[in-house]
Amino acid sequence: MKATMKKTALCLGFAAGLIALFLLLSLLVFSEEGGRSKGALDPSIAGVYDEPEGTVDVLMVGDSETYSSMIPLQLFEEHGITSYCCATSGQLLSDSAEILNILFEKQSPKIVILETDTIFRKVSTSNVMLRELGGIFAVFTNHDRWKEIGGNGGIDDDENAVDTKGYRFSKTVAAVYGDEKPKNGESGRIARPNRYYLEEIKALCDESGATLILVTTPSVLNRSEWRHDRLQELADDLGVAYLDMNDLPDEVPIDWKTDTRDHGDHLNYSGAKKVTAYLGKYLSGVESFTDHRGDEAFAAWQTEVEAFRALVKSGAPTE
Amino acid sequence: MSLASLLGAGKGVAMTSFFSPEFFLLFLPPAVLGYALIPQKGKKYWLLFAGYLFYWFVSGALILYLLLSTVLIHWFGIWLDRVQNEGKAAAAELEKEERKALKKKYRKKQLAIVWLAVILHIGILLVVKYSGFFAVNVNRLLSAVNAPFSVRIPKYLMPIGISFFSLQALSYILDVYHGVVKADGNIGRLALFLSFFPAIVEGPICRYGQTAERLWDCRQITYRNLTRGSQRFLFGMMKKLVVADRLNSFVVLVFNDYGNCDGGIIALGAILYTVQLYMDFSGSIDAVIGVAEIFGVPIPENFERPFFSRTISEFWKRWHVTLGAWFRDYLFYPVTASDKMKKLTSSARKKLGNHYGPLLAGSIALFCVWLSNGLWHGSDWNFIFFGMYHFVLILTGSLIAPLVRKVNAKLHIDPERFAYRLFQMIRTAILVVIGELFFRAEGLRNGFKMFGRMVTRFSFSSFNREFLEKSGLDPYDLVIVGITVAVVFAVSLFQEKRGSLRDALEKKPIALRWAIWYAAILFVVIFGAYGYGYAQIDPIYAQF
Numbered sequence: 001m002k003a004t005m006k007k008t009a010l011c012l013g014f015a016a017g018l019i020a021l022f023l024l025l026s027l028l029v030f031s032e033e034g035g036r037s038k039g040a041l042d043p044s045i046a047g048v049y050d051e052p053e054g055t056v057d058v059l060m061v062g063d064s065e066t067y068s069s070m071i072p073l074q075l076f077e078e079h080g081i082t083s084y085c086c087a088t089s090g091q092l093l094s095d096s097a098e099i100l101n102i103l104f105e106k107q108s109p110k111i112v113i114l115e116t117d118t119i120f121r122k123v124s125t126s127n128v129m130l131r132e133l134g135g136i137f138a139v140f141t142n143h144d145r146w147k148e149i150g151g152n153g154g155i156d157d158d159e160n161a162v163d164t165k166g167y168r169f170s171k172t173v174a175a176v177y178g179d180e181k182p183k184n185g186e187s188g189r190i191a192r193p194n195r196y197y198l199e200e201i202k203a204l205c206d207e208s209g210a211t212l213i214l215v216t217t218p219s220v221l222n223r224s225e226w227r228h229d230r231l232q233e234l235a236d237d238l239g240v241a242y243l244d245m246n247d248l249p250d251e252v253p254i255d256w257k258t259d260t261r262d263h264g265d266h267l268n269y270s271g272a273k274k275v276t277a278y279l280g281k282y283l284s285g286v287e288s289f290t291d292h293r294g295d296e297a298f299a300a301w302q303t304e305v306e307a308f309r310a311l312v313k314s315g316a317p318t319e
Numbered sequence: 320m321s322l323a324s325l326l327g328a329g330k331g332v333a334m335t336s337f338f339s340p341e342f343f344l345l346f347l348p349p350a351v352l353g354y355a356l357i358p359q360k361g362k363k364y365w366l367l368f369a370g371y372l373f374y375w376f377v378s379g380a381l382i383l384y385l386l387l388s389t390v391l392i393h394w395f396g397i398w399l400d401r402v403q404n405e406g407k408a409a410a411a412e413l414e415k416e417e418r419k420a421l422k423k424k425y426r427k428k429q430l431a432i433v434w435l436a437v438i439l440h441i442g443i444l445l446v447v448k449y450s451g452f453f454a455v456n457v458n459r460l461l462s463a464v465n466a467p468f469s470v471r472i473p474k475y476l477m478p479i480g481i482s483f484f485s486l487q488a489l490s491y492i493l494d495v496y497h498g499v500v501k502a503d504g505n506i507g508r509l510a511l512f513l514s515f516f517p518a519i520v521e522g523p524i525c526r527y528g529q530t531a532e533r534l535w536d537c538r539q540i541t542y543r544n545l546t547r548g549s550q551r552f553l554f555g556m557m558k559k560l561v562v563a564d565r566l567n568s569f570v571v572l573v574f575n576d577y578g579n580c581d582g583g584i585i586a587l588g589a590i591l592y593t594v595q596l597y598m599d600f601s602g603s604i605d606a607v608i609g610v611a612e613i614f615g616v617p618i619p620e621n622f623e624r625p626f627f628s629r630t631i632s633e634f635w636k637r638w639h640v641t642l643g644a645w646f647r648d649y650l651f652y653p654v655t656a657s658d659k660m661k662k663l664t665s666s667a668r669k670k671l672g673n674h675y676g677p678l679l680a681g682s683i684a685l686f687c688v689w690l691s692n693g694l695w696h697g698s699d700w701n702f703i704f705f706g707m708y709h710f711v712l713i714l715t716g717s718l719i720a721p722l723v724r725k726v727n728a729k730l731h732i733d734p735e736r737f738a739y740r741l742f743q744m745i746r747t748a749i750l751v752v753i754g755e756l757f758f759r760a761e762g763l764r765n766g767f768k769m770f771g772r773m774v775t776r777f778s779f780s781s782f783n784r785e786f787l788e789k790s791g792l793d794p795y796d797l798v799i800v801g802i803t804v805a806v807v808f809a810v811s812l813f814q815e816k817r818g819s820l821r822d823a824l825e826k827k828p829i830a831l832r833w834a835i836w837y838a839a840i841l842f843v844v845i846f847g848a849y850g851y852g853y854a855q856i857d858p859i860y861a862q863f
Contacts, residue, residue, distance in 0.1 A: 007542040014833065021837060022844075089791070090854060098851045129340040130850045143845045147795050 022137040030142040045166050048084040048103060055298070056107045057289050058083035059210075060166070061096040061201075062115025068266040069217040070113070071276040072165035073308045076301050079280045080291030085166030091118050093197035094127040098141075100201060104208040110287050112205050113279075116216045116231050123193040162307045169269055169311060176220050176256040176264035187226040190234060202238050211287065216244040217275055218254045220264030243282060245275060252278045269312065336858055337517075337606035338556050346373065350516070351613055355540045362537035363511060366614070370514035374480075377520065381478035384447075388440065389513050392488040393506045395436040396495050400502030402428050429496055436492045440485045447475040448482070452698035482695055482863050483522045484513050486645055491527040493649050500528050508535045517610040521603050521860045523621040523641040530616060538615035548613035550821055553839055554810075555605025560847035561803045563599035564856045566591050567848075568791030574759055577769045582777035584786070585769050589756040593748075594804065596755060596859055597625070600639070603858045624811040629743035631712040631750055642695070646688045654684035674721055682714050689713075696863050700763040708754050799846050 048056070058081060060070050066087035075081045086099050096118060134141030190198070205212040214235050216223070223246040235242035245252045252274050256264055259271030267275065283289070292298040337343065350369045357365050374382050406425030410418045454472045461469055491509070494500045503509050512531040513519075538544075573580055573588025580588070601622040611618040621640050628634035635643050654660060660680040668676030693706020727734055734740075753770070760766030787793060813820050824832055849855070 011542070011545075014836075017833070018837065018840060021841060025841070025845075089789075092854065095851055124339065124855050125341055126339045126855050127850075129344065133340070134850070139844060141850060143847070143850065146845055147793070 022139055026138040030139040030145055045084075045086045045088060045099075047163055048086055048166065049106070051082075051084060051107065052297075053106050054108055055082055056084050056103075056109050057081050058111045058113060058283065059100065059103060059107065059109045060085045060087060060113040060115065061091065061099055061118070062087045062113075063091045063118045063121065064089050064168075064266060065117040065217050065219055065222065066091075066113075066115035067166055067168045068170065068261065068268075069115075069272045069275045070279065071167045071269075071272050073167070073301075073305050074273065074276040075280050075283075076292065076298075077305050078277065079284055079289065080293040081280065081283060081289045082292055082298065082301060083165065087115065087166060090121065092121050092123050092127065093118055093194050093201065094123050094131065097197050097200045097204065100204050100208075104204060104210075108208060109210050110289065111283060112201075112210045112212050113215050114201065114212060116214050116227070117219070117222050119190060119194060119198065119214075119231070119234070120188070120227065121194075122191060123197055125193055128193055128196055162311045163304050164308060164311070165304070167272070169308075170261045171269050171312075172261040173258055173268060173270075174261055174263050175258070176260060188230070190230055195234075198234065198238065202240065212238070212240045213286070214240060214242045215279070216242075216246060218245050218252060218267065218271065220256060220260070222265070241286065245278070248278070336559075336855065337520075337552075337603055337610070338559050339855060341376075343552070346376070347610065351540065351545075354537075354614065359537065359539075363507070363535050366516075366534065366537065367507060367511045367514065370511065370516040370519065373516035374514060374519055378478050378480075381476060384443065384478040384481060385484060385514060385519075388443070388484060388488050389506070389510045391439060392436060392492055392513075393503070393509050395432060395492050396502035396509070397504065399429055399432045399492065399495050400504075402432065403502075433492055433496045437489060440489055444481060444485055446473075447477045449694070449698045450475065479861055480519045480521070483524055484519060486524050486642075487513055487526075490524070490645060490649065494527055503527070503531070505535075508532075511535060515611070515616070517607040518618060521600065521607065521858055522639075523604060523607065523619050524645050525619060525641070529619055533616050540613060540615065544615050545613055547821060548609045548611070550836065551609030551612060552606050553609075553836070553843065555602040555609060556847075557803060557839065557843050558598040558602030558605065558807060559858075560843055560849055562800050562807075563595045563602060563859075564853065565792070565796055565800055565848040566595040566598075567854075567856050570595055570759070572790045574761065574769075577765070577772065579781070580772070581779060581781045582773040582775065583779040584782055585756075585773040586752075586777070587779075587782075589752050589759075589769075589773070592759050593752045593755045594800075596759075597622075598804075598807070599856075599859045603860065624815055625751075626748055627744060627811070627815055628747050629740060630716050631709060631747060632716055634747055634751060635709065635713075642692070646692060650691060651684045651688050654687055655680055660684070675718075678714075678717055681717075685714060686710055696758070701757050701760055701766050704763050704766070705754055705758045708757065712750060803846070 048059075058072075058075070060066050060072075060083065064087065067085050070083075070085050070087075072083040072085055075083050086103065088095065096114065100112065130140055202212055214231060216228070216231065228244055228247070231242055231244070254260075254267070254271050254274060259267055259274065261268035292301065350365075353369075354362055354365050371382065371385075374385055378385075402425060406422065406428075409425075410421050413421060450473045454470050458469045458472070491500070491512070495502045508531055509527075511534050512525070512527055515525075515530065515534055518525060570588055570592045573584060574592070577585055577588075604621045608618045608620070619641055623637040623640060625634050625638035628637055655664075660683065663683075664677050664680040667679040670676070671679070689706040689710035690703065691706075692709070693703045696702045696705065726732075732739060756769060756773075757763070757766040760769055810820055813823075817823065824835065
């Protein structure tokens with residue numbers, strides 16, 4: 001009996017020590033304050049954190065469909081709207097929620113665009129659990145901050161790189177094959193963990209006073225009727241607008257021989273220009289934005305627009 | 320929607336990985352606690368319930384395959400036992416000559432039962448795993464001869480772990496046939512043997528004689544088993560979360576987009592994939608053995624530090640040990656011991672001598688083993704090639720062994736010298752990496768293209784900032800992977816030279832032990848590839 005008591009005490013002691021260590025690390029090293037720094041963001045979009053406080057009108061989140069089809073500098077050039085494309089390769093809805101959570105501390109965008117391809121990327125219950133656990137011990141959500149000791153994940157910043165505000169520029173043309181078929185199956189649904197995060201994103205936007213809009217950008221491989229139907233149902237449930245650009249061939253006249261960089265999955269610059277042109281008009285229709293063009297406080301944006309024009313001329317890709 | 324309601328709905332719970340929080344935070348603690356609290360008599364039923372619940376979580380309705388396999392193999396075992404007993408009883412009353420004839424008759428009957436069990440189990444595997452591959456190739460042939468029709472390509476949902484529990488079931492019936500174990504009349508014990516939850520997804524492939532009795536006995540959970548099992552689990556978690564999952568994005572990029580990679584990057588991709596596969600599979604097996612250890616069940620080891628192997632043949636005795644042993648005991652030995660092969664060996668020995676003579680029959684058996692091994696891993700030509708590649712390497716090794724010995728003797732090379740052993744280990748590792756390149760490639764054609772590019776365009780010119788960003792790895796990731804691999808190497812070296820590291824640590828003062836385990840836990844928590852920015856990677860071998 002005494003031995004059992006001793007062993008139980010040892011187990012409890014070890015667990016208590018571990019909890020104390022998690023707490024200490026969470027408070028001293030991986031705390032929320034400062035923890036939500038740019039280091040918590042993917043290096044490819046860390047620049048958004050450097051935008052001056054309260055200066056971004058529109059935030060875009062999503063996966064590669066987003067960063068290959070939305071050009072923030074074109075939105076600025078044509079409408080004076082400041083935006084940032086916070087999309088990353090294979091971004092999950094849990095990532096989108098985390099990015100918005102971080103950025104809402106510094107920015108108060110009027111519109112948040114969620115590109116819908118990410119809605120169909122499987123988020124596991126693990127993500128949800130880790131998030132809850134991170135609420136108690138910040139070390140579980142901010143553990144990747146160990147990389148901050150060397151800045152941008154150990155990769156030196158390229159000082160001459162053009163800040164495309166998250167858009168990944170490519171002029172590559174790889175036409176759709178004649179027999180290209182949509183890759184998703186006959187039917188499907190939005191998984192429950194994904195739904196959990198969608199509701200979380202909506203709640204975050206509501207708290208921050210931003211309007212959430214679901215946008216499907218043109219893609220031969222990802223478009224399908226069932227996806228459209230599920231997204232429309234979702235938008236109705238959440239009470240948000242849904243824009244499917246696959247259904248707007250006149251407004252967004254994508255030519256699948258010239259406007260795609262990889263046979264119909266992602267758009268190239270030519271396609272992205274068309275998407276952004278329509279998006280600018282659409283956004284101006286749903287929200288009144290202050291035109292920042294000519295505003296001294298936004299002079300850096302004008303400089304970036306010019307640098308981007310030069311980049312487009314040179315054709316060097318940013319991905 | 321709250322977390323509780325999400326989990327309560329029971330949907331979207333993905334527990335294929337032992338390192339998912341669903342498994343080690345939600346499933347495992349209640350399973351262990353329930354086992355500890357339930358009275359001795361009920362413990363086995365609790366384990367059985369936990370096994371089926373776990374399998375239902377990972378496979379849903381496909382649990383029917385597991386149930387069907389259990390019922391069938393139990394029934395075949397009983398049938399075989401009855402025939403064996405009938406034969407014995409009848410033989411006891413006969414004279415020697417008659418007894419011999421009767422034994423032969425009953426042997427045939429038993430063999431027919433075993434064949435039926437094998438055909439049914441392998442048949443189910445063939446249908447769910449290989450019918451699609453078969454149909455695709457039939458269609459290719461039909462198209463080549465301009466046939467006006469084609470066959471429909473069937474699609475079946477494959478139950479997770481079917482390749483593992485099917486082999487376990489077959490090993491049971493074959494062991495009953497050979498008299499290694501007695502047929503079990505208790506279907507519950509057999510069901511627990513096949514459904515023990517830690518081992519059902521990725522093995523190891525246990526034998527009935529190794530685990531069934533121990534599982535059914537159900538020992539009480541002890542402090543030592545709990546701590547040692549948790550330590551083993553933690554070590555596996557480090558391998559999987561810090562190394563294997565971190566390398567995944569790089570490996571995926573290289574194998575999916577090799578057309579844009581230089582040969583050097585493809586070689587690096589193949590090396591990193593080999594590291595990923597080892598860390599993923601051996602890490603998961605560490606978890607399996609660790610969890611089983613908590614319940615006091617010794618599970619056979621599946622890895623014996625394979626990268627210390629000096630030959631390919633030795634490598635396969637150290638890598639996925641239980642699969643190799645299965646093929647050795649149930650395929651290689653029966654083929655070489657068959658009457659025809661014995662005759663072949665005997666006549667070949669006279670003509671070719673004592674070394675090359677037995678090799679002839681051995682190589683036929685070896686061919687069967689490696690064809691089966693390749694196919695077991697997957698239904699595509701690259702897996703068959705993978706098997707044949709190792710068959711050729713092992714056979715060549717055997718063929719040139721006398722020549723190598725002669726050359727070494729002439730050049731006064733001591734094969735036991737460290738430098739020579741190191742050379743052999745590096746050579747074996749390179750051959751393994753090449754094999755894994757074909758194993759991981761998206762089809763055999765892509766495998767050859769990758770290999771060709773690796774050999775003819777070897778450079779690292781595209782290994783730049785853009786590539787690293789695209790690959791999802793940065794220099795810090797590589798440093799952490801390097802440190803962890805070094806830790807695993809150091810532990811392996813210790814085990815190779817001195818035995819169990821945990822045994823050695825057990826003798827150290829408690830403060831030092833706790834400090835080591837706290838450091839290990841924090842290392843995994845901080846440097847693990849999980850949470851924001853990382854996708855959960857299912858165990859690689861679970862798909863086989």
